[in-house]
Amino acid sequence: MGNVVRMDDRMSPEEVRDRLRRRAVFLRELAEARELRKRVSPRRWRQERIRATVRMRTFRAN
Known part of the structure; x- marks a missing residue:
């Protein structure tokens, strides 16, 4: 992989x-949209956050 050319080059x-x-x-716009989504539908946002937490626990090694 030493001959990989980066896009920036x-x-x-x-x-x-x-x-x-x-x-x-x-x-910035993505963060703004997330904040707006939190305010507009707090219940859905809370459920989404809980699901994400459960998903992360699933992959975490103990």
């Missing part, structure tokens, strides 16, 4: 900056 610095900026915007 082929991109100009401007392209890298633009990509990182777009990624930051996307992640």
Whole structure:
């Protein structure tokens, strides 16, 4: 795997900056959508959080 070329190596610095900026915007909007979902449907959000916790416990080694 030593000959793997990273995406950043082929991109100009401007392209890298633009990509990182777009990624930051996307992640910010995603977090905003999650917060909105929490406020709009708290019961569904609570159930989703419980299911995620149970899923994580399933894969955790003791």
